[in-house]
Amino acid sequence: xxxxxxxxxxxxxxxxxxxxxxxxxxxxxxxxLFWYVxxxxxxxxxxxxxxxxxxxxxxxxxxxxxxxxxxxxxxxKKPSALVSDSALYFCAVRxxxxxxxxxxxxxxxxxxKVEL
Amino acid sequence: xxxxxxxxxxxxxxxxxxxxxxxxSQSGHNTVSWYQQALGQGPQFIFQYYREEENGRGNFPPxxxxxxxxxxxxxxNVNALELDDSALYLCASSFGTAGTGExxxxxxxxxxxx
Numbered sequence: 001x002x003x004x005x006x007x008x009x010x011x012x013x014x015x016x017x018x019x020x021x022x023x024x025x026x027x028x029x030x031x032x033l034f035w036y037v038x039x040x041x042x043x044x045x046x047x048x049x050x051x052x053x054x055x056x057x058x059x060x061x062x063x064x065x066x067x068x069x070x071x072x073x074x075x076x077k078k079p080s081a082l083v084s085d086s087a088l089y090f091c092a093v094r095x096x097x098x099x100x101x102x103x104x105x106x107x108x109x110x111x112x113k114v115e116l
Numbered sequence: 117x118x119x120x121x122x123x124x125x126x127x128x129x130x131x132x133x134x135x136x137x138x139x140x141s142q143s144g145h146n147t148v149s150w151y152q153q154a155l156g157q158g159p160q161f162i163f164q165y166y167r168e169e170e171n172g173r174g175n176f177p178p179x180x181x182x183x184x185x186x187x188x189x190x191x192x193n194v195n196a197l198e199l200d201d202s203a204l205y206l207c208a209s210s211f212g213t214a215g216t217g218e219x220x221x222x223x224x225x226x227x228x229x230x
Contacts, residue, residue, distance in 0.1 A: 032215055042205055043120070044159070051216050073222035075160075090158050094215045101172045101213035102149045106158030 002027040002095045007109035011082045013114055021076040021110045023091030030096040033074040034104065035065055038088040047089075049073060051096075061085070080113075081114045118144060120209050120222035127229045129197050137192040137225045139207030144206060145220070147171075147213055148190040153204040153224070155217050165190055194227075202229045 003026045005109025013019045025031055032051050036044040055067040063078045074091060088111050092104040123181035129135050141148050147166045151159035161174035165184035179195040188209070194201055204226050208219035 034218065036221075041223075043223045044208075044219075045221070046218035049216075049218060092158075096215070100206070101164050101166065102147060102172065102210055102219060103161045103172050103213050103215075104159075104184065104219070105161070108156075108158050 002093050002105045004091050004093050004105055004107035006051075006089075006091055008110050009108075010111040010113060013112070015083050015114050015116050016080050019078050019081045019085070019088050019112065019114070021091075021112060023074045023076065023077070023107060024072050025074060025091070025093040026072065027093055027095040031074075032094040032096050033065075033067060034092040034094075035059065035074075035076050036090045036092060036106075038090065038109070044090065047076070062065045081112075083114050083116060086112055086114045120207060120220050122205075122207050122222035122225050125223070126226045128230060130230050131197055131199060132149055133229075134193065134195045135197060135227060136226075137194075137205050139190045139192070139209075139222060141188045141190070141207075141209030144221050145209035145211050146188050147210045148184055148188065149208045149210070149219060150190070150192045151206040151208065152176075152202075153206055155203070159206055162192070164178075164213070172215060182209075194225050197229045199229050202227060 035047040050067045091107045120138045150162040150165040153159040164172040183191045204224040
């Protein structure tokens, strides 16, 4: 069974400072990893993904994430946070070994709050 | 704008009733997935439809069922509603079933069961 852990319910950061939102995962085969963002009363928006290749992936709005196989982690990062980045962030995983198409397992989410 | 539209946006039902939620996928997408997001939780996979057939299911009972139509739009039906079915129901469309592409989510249908 696949699972995702987001250990922090909330992350607070000052605008202009770097931010990190943590994610660890568990799958049987090679992981397909995703980050999505959710604004209040809205659906989820795709930020970035890791399927294979370079461990550092870059995505939308200046976000990036680093895949670390030995630590089974896929932390989301941004060098300089903006107030408009404040939202709920979800990490998700799919087991690349088994079938199941678009069955993603999501974490419980991390609320990011960026303050002036 | 993602192009995935869901209806209705909000609805209230009573326990035991039945509900149908609708989803129009983004142009060019042939796969639709449905997720349930309870308050304060991450989305949970219900099932996926590809070529008008269910192609993958999560840990949900049979009273959760669906359809996909030739134009790739989809319905989620829930029978015998329970209080715990209160949640935001999200539809996501994509192309194919390889699972390597991003999902495009609608804004959801918020169901309240009283």
